[in-house]
Amino acid sequence: MTLNIYNTLTRRREPFETLEEGRVRMYVCGPTVYADAHIGHAMSAIVFDMIRRYLEFAGYEVTYVTNFTDVDDKIIIRAQETGQDPFEMAQYFTDKYLTHLSDLNIKPADTYPRVTSEITNIIRVIEDLGEADYAYSVDGSVYFRVDRDDDYGKLSRRRQEDAIAGTRVAGEEGKENEADFALWKGAKQGEPSWESPWGPGRPGWHIECSVMCLHHLGEMIDIHGGGNDLIFPHHENEIAQSESLTGKPFARYWVHNGMLQLSGEKMSKSIGNLVTIDSFLRRYSADALRVLIFSGHYRKPVSYSDESIEAAVRSTARLRGGLRPPTGNVAVGEEASSLREVTESARGGFCQAMDDDFNTSAALSHLFELVRAINSARAAGISGPFFQAAQDTLRELAGVLGLSLTEPGGPEGDVLAAKPFIDLLVSVRTAMREQKQWAMADMVRDGLAAHSVQLEDTPNGTTWRIEDAR
Secondary structure, X not given: OOOEEEEOOOOEEEEOOOOEOOEEEEEEOOOEOOOXXXXXXXXXXXXXXXXXXXXXXXXXXXXXXXXXXXXXXXXXXXXHHHOOOHHHHHHHHHHHHHHHHHHOOOOOOOEOOEHHHOHXXXXXXXXXXXXXXXXXXXXXXXXXOHHHOOOOOOOOOOOHXXXXXXXXXXXXXXXXXXXXXXXXXXXXXXXXXXXXXXXXXXXXXXXXXXXXHHHHHOOOEEXXXXXXXXXXXXXXXXXHHHHHHHOOOOEEEEEEEOOEEEOOEEOEOOOOEOOEHHHHHHHOOHHHHHXXXXXXXXXXXXXXXXXXXXXXXXXHHHHHHOOOOOOOOEOOOHHHHHHHHHHHHHHHHHHHHHHEOOOHHHHHHHHHHHHHHHHHHHHOOEOHHHHHHHHHHHHHHXXXXXXXXXXXXXXXXXXXXXXXXXXXXXHHHHHHHHOOOHHHHHHHHHHXXXXXXXXXXXXXXXXXXXXXXX
């Protein structure tokens, strides 16, 4: 089956055809580094890590670039509020994010460009846009003429009048059109700035990614990725700038991941509705987060809750269970042949699912099928080359999804070890309640609570969860 990818630009799945045979140029928008990253950022990084890994598994040579926005309004405001140097603060959160990427088993990018290292290139591109009459200056700032781009809105499917609300910024007087967006922002008192032909200032958000992509990957790329919250205005404006400059299609495939939701809302630093990567990894493994994300489709929202992450923890443990060593010494026979057939089927089914716009939930189902076959073979005493091949296949295909399948440490490992005993105590307490031994039942409940195990009695029985003791 040919790999098919959903292209946001065309709103349909398309066969994947690269600009250069066997090679993929891929750019993914990275974070603005002004606070601790949350697992919503991790979701985007994990999704595109999966896509990269599968492309490499399929034989492509992938050049992967993702950026850091290290000068921005949010960084400046946060630095002013905390009394920090904005560059030092951005460097701190950049370094911390890179550590998180490693902790999450995300492959390093080939290049991590930063805005502050690209100022000369940014100024040159803005000058070129001005010479082509796509940009104009007003009081030290430079704006892109949206009216000059006949295709503006083709990614987001917004009309220009609908786009104005998304680009209006207070204090941008003198623009020819309210929809015009800033390429260069004139300096303000107390803000970082660089010298330019229009006076001191700093880049606008959208031009940064256009220039970094142009510098490190060229005028045309195969895949441009990011969260679906970037479709407008960021990616729309990237297309306008880049294609007006080069006269060539910017990216062949625009790929966007859905949002990670907490309590039904997008996780966001600006509203404080988030779980930081730090706090998540103190309790759970990177594998658990990947299984949670890949249990759905990358383009759809993912709901984060105690129940959903605990289900992901259990699913991850099931996958790891397929790697337990054999207990017998039977190498051939009906069970061994059956295991070989399931192994081959799982590989084929996995690849077919991934070729269908990276359908990770279907791909995972084939891994679980393989795990069941491995466990059945182990129970039948199977070992030898077929058993080893099945486990090697499980490791290989799980690795395509970035799953390490190593035993977790910390709280997740503790919970998995304690689960049978907690379940037993809950059952004993239920029996006590049925016998109206209330004092003893309360003793069990209070004892579990002292160890951060919270019980909830419902009409359908008692459930439990681990609460963070900090």
